[in-house]
Amino acid sequence: MNITVIGAGKMGLPLACYLAARGAKVWATDVRRTVVDAINSARSPIDEPGVQKLLEEVVPAGRLRATFDTGDAVRRSEVAIVIVPALLTPDRHADLSILDAVTAEVAGALHEGLLVSYETTVPVGTTRQRFLPRLEQGSWRVGKNFYVAFSPERVKSGLVLERMGKTPKVVGGAEPESARRAEEFYRTALGVEVVNVGSLENAEMVKLAGMIYRDVNIALANELARYAEAVGIDFSRLLAAANNDGEAHLLEPGLGRGGHCAPVYPYFVIHHARAIGVPVTCAENARAINDGQAVHVVTRLEKALGSLEGRETLILGLGFRPQVKEHFCSPAFLLQTELQRRGASVKLHDDLYTPDELWAFGFRAGGLNGDRVADIIILNTAHAAYKDLDFAALAARGLKAVVDGRNLWEPQEVRRHGLIYLGIGRP
Secondary structure, three states: OEEEEOOOOHHHHHHHHHHHHHOEEEEEEOOOOOHHHHHOOOOOOOHHHHHHHHHHHOOOOOOOEOOOOOHHHHHHHOOOEOOOOOOOOOOOEEOHHHHHHHHHHOOOOOOOOOOEEEOOOOOHHHHHHHHHHHHHOOOOOOOEEEHHHHHHHHOOOOOOOHHHOOOOOOEEEOOHHHHHHHHHHHHHHHHOOOEEEEEEEHHHHHHHHHHHHHHHHHHHHHHHHHOOOOOOOOHHHHHHHHHHHOOOOOOOOOOOOOOOOOOOOHHHHHHHHHOOOOOOHHHHHHHHHOOHHHHHHHHHHHHHOOOOOOOEEEOOOOOOOOOOOOOOOOHHHHHHHHEEEOOOOEEEEOOOOOHHHHOOOOEEEOOOOOOOOOEEEOOOOOOOOOOOOOOOHHHHHOOEEEEEOOOOOHHHHOOOOEEEEEEEEOO
């Protein structure tokens, strides 16, 4: 089987490697020269467990090749998988410009029998209403000359390869034959259970519904945590008990949500729902609550410590998940904005990033070493390196307050050194 994977990023490259490892001949296409060159040298340009090992297997064997020429790769393939980013515009509408450009390249390389599968999460109706008309040129018709499916990517950074062989693949098609071919392809290529939900729109909605569920769930946990803080309850100690009856499944509260999914995809539904006059207030409120956690936490800190004007503050962690070098929509950005608005001096520490990288993302690099440390540390990312901090030594070197944004530390262990401790959902 000959397959083109368009977009060799944090999800596309693991997919390309996985398909090649299962015996397919795969072309991974990307516009970035550094990415193409790295893949062809069997060096992983992304930090994802297992990818480097697979590259060392499939590249020398000739089963995976990277290229800039998407059109040429598609002409050589029976299947083209589109897995490039969909972002947000400044007003939080879907930015589909990259997908539009890729669709144009695919349209120029259509051939008889080609299956095009979009895996990038998009607003409901996008594949049929926006991409199909750009593919159906001249006498070419979907279901007759070529086939179009939607199959949402549903794995997770740091666990992509582990979950790729376990997570059921959802597929939908422009018409029944496209859906059938997509179902057969993914079952063969990935070796997983495939769920055919029928239409493109159904498949698009699956990912959006799952993301909004998680966002709303965490927003509920954050609201309950705020209430617990106010009435003197340690919400983190009763969360497991609330979930153990088989009826509830509350997720962990925290400083907010980061990543390419939860902070982005709910807006695909929110804006479309507004346009057609259907209220989706749960999704809207969840976004406001989760993005509002930074303001809530900084307000608690100011009440406990007094004015933040001139206070030296160190944010620990830029990544939105532990041990993952991925900062898109990290709560660290909202934290810095709110702290600076109240006059604090802000630095950030994360060993996964160089000082130059932090500077490029708008942060000044700081650290926990030296004769004097910041007045305040705020844990944004529960990296393993932060688990066993020496709070006695930090207090002796000037630390005054600790904001435990991920409930990583025991409150009493921090407080016994004379420090102010604030946790999420902790009084």
